[in-house]
Amino acid sequence: AQKVTQAQTEISVVEKEDVTLDCVYETRDTTYYLFWYKQPPSGELVFLIRRNSFDEQNEISGRYSWNFQKSTSSFNFTITASQVVDSAVYFCALSEADDSGAGSYQLTFGKGTKLSVIP
Amino acid sequence: KAGVTQTPRYLIKTRGQQVTLSCSPISGHRSVSWYQQTPGQGLQFLFEYFSETQRNKGNFPGRFSGRQFSNSRSEMNVSTLELGDSALYLCASSLPLAGGQNEQFFGPGTRLTVL
Numbered sequence: 001a002q003k004v005t006q007a008q009t010e011i012s013v014v015e016k017e018d019v020t021l022d023c024v025y026e027t028r029d030t031t032y033y034l035f036w037y038k039q040p041p042s043g044e045l046v047f048l049i050r051r052n053s054f055d056e057q058n059e060i061s062g063r064y065s066w067n068f069q070k071s072t073s074s075f076n077f078t079i080t081a082s083q084v085v086d087s088a089v090y091f092c093a094l095s096e097a098d099d100s101g102a103g104s105y106q107l108t109f110g111k112g113t114k115l116s117v118i119p
Numbered sequence: 120k121a122g123v124t125q126t127p128r129y130l131i132k133t134r135g136q137q138v139t140l141s142c143s144p145i146s147g148h149r150s151v152s153w154y155q156q157t158p159g160q161g162l163q164f165l166f167e168y169f170s171e172t173q174r175n176k177g178n179f180p181g182r183f184s185g186r187q188f189s190n191s192r193s194e195m196n197v198s199t200l201e202l203g204d205s206a207l208y209l210c211a212s213s214l215p216l217a218g219g220q221n222e223q224f225f226g227p228g229t230r231l232t233v234l
Contacts, residue, residue, distance in 0.1 A: 035222065043207060045225035091162065106152065106175055107211075107223060109162040 002027045004094050006110035013082050014118050021077045021113045023092030029053075034068065034075045035093040035107065045091070051075065082117045089114045121146065123212050123226035131232045137198040140229045144191050144212030151193040152223060153185060156207040165208075168193055197231075205233045 003026040013019045025034065036048040049059065051068050059066050063080045079086055093107040124143045132138050144151050153165040164177040168187035185195040191212075197204055207230050211223035 037225075042227065043230075044227045045209065045211075047222045047224065050222050106164040106167060106177065107154075107162075108164070109154075111161045 002029075002032075002094050002096055002108045004092050004108055004110035006090075006092055006113050008113045009111070010114045010116070012116045012118060015084060016081050018078060018080050019082050019115065021079075021090050021092075021115070023075045023077065023110060025073050025075065025092070025094045027073075027094060027096055029096045031096070033095045035095065036066065036075075036077050037091045037093060037109075039089040039091060039112070041088070048077075048090075079115075082115075084117050084119050087115060087117045123210055123224055125208075125210050125226040125229050127229060128227065129230045129232075131234060132200050133234050134200055134202060136200050137196065138200060138231060139194055139196045140208055140210075140231070142193045142195075142210030142212075142226060144193070144210075145224055148212035148214055148224070149191050150213045150221075151187055151191065152211045152213075153193070153195050154209045154211065155179075156209060156228070157205075162209070165195065200233045202233050204231065206231060 005024045007022055011019060032053045034051045037045045038048055039045050049066055056068050056070055065078045067076045089112045091112045092110045095105050095107050123145055126141045142151060150169045152167040154162050155165055156162045165179055165183055166173055166185050167175040171187045182198045187193045207228045209228045210226045213221040213223045
């Protein structure tokens with residue numbers, strides 16, 4: 001069974017500090033997809049990034065960057081120069097490929113990391 | 120393009136009652152998934168519908184059911200409500216590509232409180 005672990009329950013940083021959110025996953029499959037979502041206080045989950053298991057290239061998008069390492073089954077997320085608007089709960093999620101090709105799948109989420117950025 | 124909409128946004132029910140939640144996916148999205156979010160259990164998958172068929176189901180009792188209509192709108196129903204059913208129920212839609220690779224777009228959720 002697939003599993004996602006986000007060991008950091010809560011993190012507080014001062015504005016402009018860099019912060020890394022950890023994500024470790026477990027899966028039996030060789031083909032899978034990893035996601036990060038942000039949940040602000042309003043409650044709606046906002047998609048941030050998707051990474052497939054065959055692409056270990058790190059990605060940078062503005063102040064956000066992601067480090068995917070299959071050797072350690074980790075998919076960590078770094079926010080550079082954090083801002084108050086980054087305060088939210090961040091979820092890492094895993095989706096395994098559907099062998100039947102029918103496209104049926106489900107996201108397995110970690111418990112989330114609550115990030116508080118203090119001005 | 121309108122996002123995923125869920126109605127109602129807030130709901131208060133008493134134990135033993137039943138409830139129906141509604142979800143309208145993004146136009147063109149035919150896959151709709153439902154998740155339950157609680158402080159203790161986090162985000163848990165309930166079920167997924169595609170072309171009016173339930174393709175996948177999480178580990179929830181039979182009191183939780185759902186359906187999807189021909190226009191891809193979906194409803195979920197919880198019968199004989201229990202206090203533990205109090206949660207944020209999130210609906211997500213995605214394009215029907217195979218392989219689990221699609222990002223799911225989430226609605227704002229329905230906050231259900233069972234008294």
